[in-house]
Amino acid sequence: MNDYIVRATAADGQVRAFAATTKELVEAAREHHNTSPVATAALGRLLTAGAMMGSMMKNDTDMLTLQVRGDGPLGGITVTADSKGDVKGYVNHPDVMLPPKNGKLDVGGAVGIGLLQVIKDMGLKEPYSGQTILVSSEIAEDLTYYFANSEQVPSSVGLGVLMDKDNTVACAGGFIIQMMPFAKEETISQIEENLKNITSVTDHLKKGKTPEQILEILLGNLGLEITSTMPTKFYCNCSKERVEKAVISVGKKEIQDMIDDGQDIEVKCHFCNTAYKYSVEELKDILKRCKR
Structure with missing residues (x-):
């Protein structure tokens, strides 16, 4: 299955949502940079977020940059994406190895304490730039915090990268759910309830669930409407x-x-x-x- 992003709305436009499967693009990044498992997971989560956030932008020339700078051994992660689903990125120290934490790759420990910066270049005089602290350094929670604090958009972000025993990418993907300013309290409460059914993104991807099916779990009882799908890939325009x-x-x-x-x-x-x-x-x- 090729990588793609799904865009959707629910609850009569009170909610907008994005979900993606990104195994191929994260694997491409791993191959390009020869990343360790924990570096692949950290970079893969930010690439997945970048692809979805890039798809939120309107114009072909708009560019998004996500930068995570922490005091952990990874040093930092940089991802750029456009509005067409093309995304690229790198991690400062791709060969970092850390012992697992609670049976999972220790992305938070690899990233450390620091800042998340989001830069949107939309052809205006000055690019928009927002910055927040890393609240967990696990990437998804940090972006949830960023949306609420810098863009004043209540959101829920889920991201996951699962590695195979041979250190290739088994599956990767994520979702972003966002409330519009006129979202009703009962809609927000229902989504909070539905989110309890998504313990981990990779659990669902591993079972073969598609981005559409993940959104169905999250928003199916709120009148989910898929508005579009678009391919996404790891692509660098260097020459x-x-x-x-x-x-x-x-x-x-x-x-x-x-x-x-x-x-x-x-x-x-x-x-x-x-x-x-x-x-x-x-x-x-x-x-x-x-x-x-």
Whole structure:
């Protein structure tokens, strides 16, 4: 089953909801970055959230960035997504290993205490930026807190990544339920009751439940209406030309030093780990175009 995002409403528009299955894109991220199980789980949760939150944006050029910066061994996680379901990301220290906590991967321990930042670039003069503390460092609860505090939208976020014994991704996905300002108390109470039926996202995905079926559990008794579905994937738009801008940014002196060394250089894209080689001749061309 390919990855996709479902968008829905319920209770006559009082609620909007998103759910996704993201096994393939999280596995692609694991392969690109060679992440440890706990790093895969942390990055996979944020990628899943990023894909759903990206799908909330209206315009093709809108971009979303999620950054988690904690004092744990992972260092930090960065994810960017667009409105078309394309998402990419990386973790600062992909090889972190931690013992399990309560029989589960210790994402909270790997992330540590810190901040969650959400940046939305919607083509305005200044991008929107919201920041909150990490309340649990497990990603889903932190986003729930962010929506309530920074965007004043009461929400419930569920995210999960389950690893196989060979350290590949067995299943991954999540949901975001949001209350509109005119949501009635009885609607909110019913959703709170329904949420008790979702003990863990991965439990349901492991049983073969689809995003539609997960939303049915959460909102089926509130007049669930699926409005659209869209594919989602791990996608990086890097190229040799784009990465060249990073080489130019180091400045003339450093580029001249590289040329004097007489060795080809290799530059890796942060987001997908693709390596780009530049020969001494190419570095000389870059130096000519360098302004400083």
